[in-house]
Amino acid sequence: MAGPPWLWLQCAKAAKERSPLADTDAAFNDVLPEALRFRSPAPLVDIGANLTHDSFGRDLEAVVRRARAANVTTLIVTGTDRTHAEQAVALAQRYSGLFATAGVHPHDASRWDASLAAAMRELHQRPEVVAVGECGLDFNRNFSTPAEQERAFEAQLGLAAESGKPLFLHERDAGPRLREMLKAWRDDIADAVVHCFTADRDTLYGYLDLDLHIGLTGWICDERRGHHLRELVREIPSDRLMVETDCPYLLPRDLPARLKGRRNEPALLPWIVREIAHWRGSDEAELARATTKTAQRFFRLNEAGEAQETGRAQQES
Known part of the structure; x- marks a missing residue:
């Protein structure tokens, strides 16, 4: 399998069982200053962590340890193409509490072909893979043409219906078309989440x-771009809301201390939950419990953070 040497070296020992984390790690506390060592009052699920990003190459184990110290007990590692999905599966084999998604991001939709479709179908059968995606539409940058994006997305909608696994969706400046395509498949697809939602009220209600x-x-922590979300969060039902860092991206702008390197990581998720709870006018612990319960149900995880049997056979039973 392709991928950076650091990742395969870290995962090579995990062919049959997941490994406990090392007892000591000099980098454990070096990255986060004291003011940023949060701990959630209830276990959290980070539904979108790009841990295969090169920025995690030198301290991945410390990143996972810091997440656990923050009571972020479950991480869904995003697979945005074949290579990164395979890497995400390898990480899920390496560390307990980690799971993977497998899909093709709309930026890479031009690469979609029969071989890639077959590889994705095979990945979706892996027990470590708990969702189809990241897939969807992005009409903002159009790194792939809209026609290429729609072709790849339509194919992945079919794969989601075939596997019975939920969808992990990306959308930017394409809400009406995404909803139109989803509506045609909605009865055949189990569940779907629009990850990293940043749009307006009309788009939100269209998805709901x-x-x-x-x-x-952490977009909600950005007073420049995310202020509108602070007015919308109360309108999202608690059984439809999940939380994520989308690390290493979207470092919250309102953190109480500076972070060297400005890399976001799962250990900062409790701060995002605290902000969401504030703007919802709810209790932080209550919100943490609710989002975790929703995520466990969505990704078919039990309370111990283990994947349950998924797929079309379970859905029809």
Whole structure:
């Protein structure tokens, strides 16, 4: 399998069982200053962590340890193409509490072909893979043409219906078309989450009308771009809301201390949950419990953070 040497070296020992974390790690506390060592009052699920990003190459184990110290007990590692999905599976084999998604991001939709479709179908059968995606539409940058994006997304909608696993969706400046395509498949697809939601009220209600879930990130902590979300968070039902860092991206702008390197990581998720709870006018612990319960149900994880049997056979039983 392709991928950076650091990742395969770290995962090579995990062929049959997941490994406990090392007892000591000099880098454990070096990255986060004291003011940023948060701990959630209840276990959290980070539904979108890009841990295969090169920025995690030198201290991945410390990153996972810091997440656990913050009571972020479950990490869904995002697979945005074949290589990164395979890497995400390797990490899920290496560390307990980690799971993977497998899909093709709309930026890479031009690469979609029969071989890639077959590889994705095979990945979706892996027990470590708990969702199809990241997939969807992005009409903001159009690194792949809209036609290429729609072709790849339509194919992945079919794979989600085939596997019975939920969808992990990306959307930017493409809400009406995404909803139109999803509506045609909605009866055949189990669940779907629009991850890193940043859009307006009309788009939000369009997704909720399709019974979609909503993933919120540290975008809400950005007073320049995310202020509108502070007015919308009260309108998201608690059983439709999940939380994520989308690390290493979207470092919250309102953290109480500076972070060297400005890399976001799962250990900072409790701060995002605290902010969401504030703007919802709810209790932080209550919100943590609710989002975790929703995520466990969505990704078919039991309370111990283990994947339950998934797929079309379970859905029809």
